[in-house]
Amino acid sequence: MNTKIITLNKLPVNKTGFIYNIKCSENVKRRLLDLGIVKNTCIKAILKSPSGGLKAFEIRGSLIAIRDEDSSLIQIYTK
Amino acid sequence: MGLTKSSMGNVLLNDDIKYYKNENGFTVALAGNPNVGKSTIFNSLTGLHQHTGNWPGKTVSNATGHCNYKDKDFLLVDIPGTYSILSDSQEEEIARDYICFGNPDATIVVVDATCLERNLNLVFQIMEITDNIIVCVNLLDEAKKKHIKINLKLLSDLLGVPVVGTIARKKKSLNNLLDTIYKVCNKDIIPSPKKIHYLPIIENKIELLNSKLKEFFDLSPVLYRWISLKLLDNEQSIIKSIENNLNINISNNVSINDLRIEIEKDLSNIGITKSNFKDTITSSIMQKAEKICNKVCTFENANYSSRDRKIDKILTSKTFGIPIMILFLGIIFWITIVGANYPSQMLFSFFGFIQEQLISFANYINCPVWLSDMLILGVFRTLTWIISVMLPPMAIFFPLFTFLEDLGYLPRIAFNMDGFFKKCCCSGKQMITMCMGFGCNAAGVTGCRIISFPRERLMAILTNSFVPCNGRFPFLITIATIFIASSIQGFAGSIVSTIAVMFVILLGIFMTLVISKILSKTILKGLPSSFVLELPPYRKPQFGKILVRSIFDRTLFVLGRAICVAAPAGLVIWIFANVGINGESLLNIIANFLNPFANLMGLDGYILTAFIFGIPANEIVLPIILMCYLGNGSLVNLDDTFAIGNILIQNGWTILTAINVMIFTCLHFPCTTTLLTIKKETGKWKWTILSFVIPTICGIILCMFTTLVYNIFVTI
Ligand SMILES: Nc1nc2c(ncn2[C@@H]2O[C@H](COP(=O)(O)OP(=O)(O)O)[C@@H](O)[C@H]2O)c(=O)[nH]1
Numbered sequence: 001m002n003t004k005i006i007t008l009n010k011l012p013v014n015k016t017g018f019i020y021n022i023k024c025s026e027n028v029k030r031r032l033l034d035l036g037i038v039k040n041t042c043i044k045a046i047l048k049s050p051s052g053g054l055k056a057f058e059i060r061g062s063l064i065a066i067r068d069e070d071s072s073l074i075q076i077y078t079k
Numbered sequence: 080m081g082l083t084k085s086s087m088g089n090v091l092l093n094d095d096i097k098y099y100k101n102e103n104g105f106t107v108a109l110a111g112n113p114n115v116g117k118s119t120i121f122n123s124l125t126g127l128h129q130h131t132g133n134w135p136g137k138t139v140s141n142a143t144g145h146c147n148y149k150d151k152d153f154l155l156v157d158i159p160g161t162y163s164i165l166s167d168s169q170e171e172e173i174a175r176d177y178i179c180f181g182n183p184d185a186t187i188v189v190v191d192a193t194c195l196e197r198n199l200n201l202v203f204q205i206m207e208i209t210d211n212i213i214v215c216v217n218l219l220d221e222a223k224k225k226h227i228k229i230n231l232k233l234l235s236d237l238l239g240v241p242v243v244g245t246i247a248r249k250k251k252s253l254n255n256l257l258d259t260i261y262k263v264c265n266k267d268i269i270p271s272p273k274k275i276h277y278l279p280i281i282e283n284k285i286e287l288l289n290s291k292l293k294e295f296f297d298l299s300p301v302l303y304r305w306i307s308l309k310l311l312d313n314e315q316s317i318i319k320s321i322e323n324n325l326n327i328n329i330s331n332n333v334s335i336n337d338l339r340i341e342i343e344k345d346l347s348n349i350g351i352t353k354s355n356f357k358d359t360i361t362s363s364i365m366q367k368a369e370k371i372c373n374k375v376c377t378f379e380n381a382n383y384s385s386r387d388r389k390i391d392k393i394l395t396s397k398t399f400g401i402p403i404m405i406l407f408l409g410i411i412f413w414i415t416i417v418g419a420n421y422p423s424q425m426l427f428s429f430f431g432f433i434q435e436q437l438i439s440f441a442n443y444i445n446c447p448v449w450l451s452d453m454l455i456l457g458v459f460r461t462l463t464w465i466i467s468v469m470l471p472p473m474a475i476f477f478p479l480f481t482f483l484e485d486l487g488y489l490p491r492i493a494f495n496m497d498g499f500f501k502k503c504c505c506s507g508k509q510m511i512t513m514c515m516g517f518g519c520n521a522a523g524v525t526g527c528r529i530i531s532f533p534r535e536r537l538m539a540i541l542t543n544s545f546v547p548c549n550g551r552f553p554f555l556i557t558i559a560t561i562f563i564a565s566s567i568q569g570f571a572g573s574i575v576s577t578i579a580v581m582f583v584i585l586l587g588i589f590m591t592l593v594i595s596k597i598l599s600k601t602i603l604k605g606l607p608s609s610f611v612l613e614l615p616p617y618r619k620p621q622f623g624k625i626l627v628r629s630i631f632d633r634t635l636f637v638l639g640r641a642i643c644v645a646a647p648a649g650l651v652i653w654i655f656a657n658v659g660i661n662g663e664s665l666l667n668i669i670a671n672f673l674n675p676f677a678n679l680m681g682l683d684g685y686i687l688t689a690f691i692f693g694i695p696a697n698e699i700v701l702p703i704i705l706m707c708y709l710g711n712g713s714l715v716n717l718d719d720t721f722a723i724g725n726i727l728i729q730n731g732w733t734i735l736t737a738i739n740v741m742i743f744t745c746l747h748f749p750c751t752t753t754l755l756t757i758k759k760e761t762g763k764w765k766w767t768i769l770s771f772v773i774p775t776i777c778g779i780i781l782c783m784f785t786t787l788v789y790n791i792f793v794t795i
Contacts, residue, residue: 022358028609031531033361034163035611036197041365047391047614050400051498054507056391056614061194063391063614065494067501070609 004078008043008071009055016044017076024073032074036060043076104152105264108178110205111189112198113160114615116217119247120189121157124257148257151264156183162197164204165314165357168531172320179208179305180324184264187256189215192222192229192244193616195376199368200361202238206272207305212240213259213270220246221616226379234375239273248621274304277363280349284311284342291338296327310339311346312356387616391491400495405581407488411479413577416556419471420573426470427722430463449657457653457706458646464702465645470638472553477629480517485620489514490612497610503592504599506530506610509539513591516546519637520753523548524760534605538595540757541770544749545587545594545777549637550697551744555580557701558744561724562737579741587745590777602769640752644696652692652706666707680779681739681786683731690743695751700744735789739782746778 011017019041022029037043037059046063047056056065066074111117125144142157158177159170178186186209190198195216202214216229235242241259246252262268276282288307292298298306302321306329309317315330322329329335346352351359394403434455441451483489489511497507508530516523523543530536547555559576567575599605655666670684677687689703705723708730727736748771749757758767 024609026354028611030166030357031162031609031611033357034161034166034200035613036200036361036365036368038358038362038365046388047395047494048397049498050395050397050495053498053501054494054610056395056494060197062197063387063616065490065497065507065610065612065614067497067610070611 002079005075006078008057008066008074008076009068011043011045011055011057011076011078013045013048013055015078016042017078018042019074020077021075022073023075024070028070028073032066032070035062035064037064037074104154105184105260106154106156106181107260107264108156108158108181108183108186109189110158110174110178110186110201111160111215112162112191112201113613115160115189115191115198116247117157117160117189120187120215120217120245120253120256121155123247123250123253124153125155146257148261151261153260153264156181161201163201164208165317169528172316175208175317176320176324178205179302179321183209183211185211185213185260187213187215187260189217192216192218193225193227195229196365196368196372199371200364203275203364203367206240206274207308208301210270210272210301211263212272213256213263214238214240214242215256216242216244217247219244219252220248221618228377228379230375230377234371237273237371237374240270241268275364275367277360278351280346281311281351281359284346287342288335288338291335292329295332295335296325296329298325298327308360310335311342312360313339313343313353390617391614394488394491395495404492404495405585407483408584409577409581411476411483412552412556412580413573414479415472415476416560416576416580417573418475419553419556420560422471423467426463426467430467434459434463452657453650453653458649461645461649461652461699461702461706462642464705465641465698466638468557468701469550469553469641469698470634472556473549473634473637474630476549476552477518477633478625480514481625481629481633482620484514485618485625487615487617490614493612494614499592500595501610503596504535504605505538505595506532506535506608508610508612509535509542509591509595512539512543513546513588516543516548517552518549518633520544520546520548520749521756524753524756527760532608534599534603535608537761537766538598538603540760541598541766541773542591542594544753544770544774545591545746547584547587547745548697550641550750551700552580554697554701554744555583555741557723558737558741561721561727562732562734565721565724583741583745586742590746594773594777641696641698645699645702648692648695648699649702649706652703656706670707679786680743680782681735681789682743682782683736685730686736686740686743690747693750694748697744697750735786739785742781742785743778746774746781748772748775 005020006017008017019037019039021039022032022037024032041059044058045055046058047065049055049065054065054067055071056063057071058064109117109121121142121144124146126146144155144157146153146155156177158174161168161171161174164171164175164178177183186205188202188205190202202212205212214234216231216234219229222229229244231242231244241263243256243259244252245256259268263270277285285304285307288310289303292303292306302325306318306321309321310329318329321327343353346356393399437455437459438451441455492514493507493510496510500507500509509527511529512523512526514523515526520543523546524540527536527539527543530539556576559579560572563579564572564576652666655669656664659665660668666685666688670688672684673687674684677684680687685707686704689700689707692703693700701723705726708726748754754767754771757770758764761767
């Protein structure tokens with residue numbers, strides 16, 4: 001198996017990854033945890049905002065928009 | 080547009096919600112993630128009209144209502160929708176404190192059948208603070224559409240609490256829920272939640288703390304575990320609130336503190352530190368949730384959300400996303416302009432006819448002229464003008480806008496625009512509050528609670544009045560129709576007025592961004608913070624409901640409020656226009672005083688006076704202007720908007736006046752209701768005053784600028 005660790009903002013649209021590590025500030029991290037974003041959660045990039053700077057991801061059946069500033073602090077691994 | 084009596088009126092304060100307790104029956108709390116249909120269930124059970132809509136965060140205030148079932152009375156308490164109850168945000172604190180300390184007889188946790196896994200997170204968290212839980216799996220119809228099947232019986236077994244399936248939009252499906260509520264409250268069913276087992280080492284430490292707590296405090300059994308967990312997590316703010324509510328003192332208890340510190344060391348030795356404790360807890364919960372979902376859900380179609388995704392790809396696409404957004408807005412305004420024209424004329428003629436009858440009647444009963452003039456030309460005329468100008472556009476705009484709201488488009492607007500807002504150091508959610516501002520700025524200001532960072536929330540509050548509320552855009556439409564589109568007939572004319580109105584609104588949005596940027600560099604310094612927003616699935620709007628709701632809850636409510644202000648204002652203006660010193664009316668004196676300044680802005684003194692008198696409600700600005708021009712009782716019957724146009728032109732209005740009035744309508748001080756709401760939301764006069772000054776200065780400067788440019792052009 002060929003796993004690669006990248007940050008979430010680098011995940012191309014329509015590709016899937018799994019959460020490895022969340023390095024965001026306490027506040028943001030908590031909010032992500034509330035949405036069920038924990039280690040090994042499957043996450044798929046779905047949409048890019050036309051004004052740039054954020055993407056929407058599919059997580060546990062719902063669509064969540066996260067800014068690049070935050071997603072660049074989330075590490076994911078892809079298979 | 081959270082614009083109903085309940086959202087404007089009796090908003091409960093955070094503190095008093097705790098004491099909501101039904102003396103003659105049972106109290107039931109309604110909890111759940113945002114946007115799962117909580118308010119729909121609440122409305123359906125209580126017959127009230129809490130605001131519903133398809134975007135997360137709209138239930139920003141708590142509501143209570145009664146419902147009867149069998150022989151019992153139930154008090155339903157709708158608590159704010161939250162993803163979790165672990166954080167210290169305001170809504171979560173309210174939700175947590177109520178469930179924990181309000182002692183409801185039952186807590187219903189509404190969950191979304193289409194995304195059960197995440198919703199179970201909240202269910203398990205609530206299990207830590209109460210046993211009397213009913214899980215209500217809502218949106219079963221959507222799940223069915225997406226080919227998701229849920230075994231409710233098995234779910235109930237696995238959770239240890241009663242589980243009811245509902246489709247909140249169908250009232251019938253709620254009977255089962257009522258029955259279960261009844262049984263749980265009556266103790267016919269006693270839920271015994273199967274709580275999460277965290278890692279053995281954590282469970283072990285919880286036990287240790289539990290026994291220590293039991294030595295010192297005598298509490299209800301479920302609370303020991305909860306407090307122990309919070310002690311392990313070292314959640315100061317939650318512990319504070321526990322202490323306040325139960326009137327106990329944990330943090331200063333040396334023995335407990337020593338144990339806590341010792342445990343903390345033990346845990347950090349095996350790698351569980353303060354910073355990853357929450358991860359560990361949430362991971363355990365999510366693992367369990369995954370397991371349960373694997374057992375109870377069957378997905379028959381792996382690509383169940385493909386239709387939504389396709390729509391999203393178009394609505395948020397790089398090339399079309401923003402143009403489509405503007406187009407939607409444009410279409411809404413166009414329909415409003417075209418549709419409102421004819422009914423407006425009818426209302427004008429109808430009221431004109433009534434006015435004549437009233438005057439003849441007054442003459443007939445020998446009513447003194449000053450009195451009949453005051454009542455008919457002052458009060459009655461102002462009132463009916465407001466109704467004629469405002470009612471038709473509102474009755475058309477509100478349903479259309481509610482349609483977009485129900486569809487789930489608002490969060491997409493926020494998503495599309497967030498990049499711009501980020502550059503101005505504020506939140507894309509501000510766009511949602513601005514959309515609410517189209518309905519009513521006061522509602523928009525309250526809606527700013529969805530923005531969780533105080534700095535960004537303040538920016539959104541201060542700039543909310545840059546979007547014209549529905550008290551102002553009928554005015555915009557009228558002016559645009561008269562001055563900008565009057566020379567063009569028919570279809571093209573309506574398009575031109577739409578573009579004019581759109582232009583003013585885009586100007587408002589642009590100014591919002593500029594001012595936000597300036598604020599973020601000056602008094603509200605800071606960097607853009609995080610932005611996490613759920614984009615809910617598209618839902619088919621309920622047309623019947625939309626119509627009824629927007630007409631009765633919104634249109635009539637807003638109109639009612641305008642009328643309440645208009646009647647006395649009409650009276651005051653009439654008096655100002657007819658009472659005077661040395662033969663010059665008070666109104667003239669004020670207008671003449673303001674005139675030089677107003678001229679600099681390309682307006683005249685009367686217009687400025689009208690805006691000032693219009694502070695209680697922006698709706699009355701145009702009637703006041705007309706009243707000023709027609710001031711001394713000269714009787715004019717207004718048949719339609721073009722008659723208004725003639726009066727304005729006779730009084731020296733040019734295209735420049737029209738443009739500047741439109742700009743100033745968009746950019747000036749908010750109405751008193753909005754100002755009071757700002758005071759309530761921010762708690763400080765400073766912000767209230769700023770929110771008055773900022774748009775006014777912008778408006779003045781911009782008007783002066785256009786006047787200057789216009790004059791240069793004219794002289795060339
Ligand atoms: N199809 C369907 N839509 C629902 C159901 N329950 C609620 N909705 C819709 O879901 C949206 C959100 O509902 P609302 O009650 O405002 O959610 P709340 O945030 O939990 O209070 C609204 O557009 C409702 O009309 C349901 O059972 N089926």
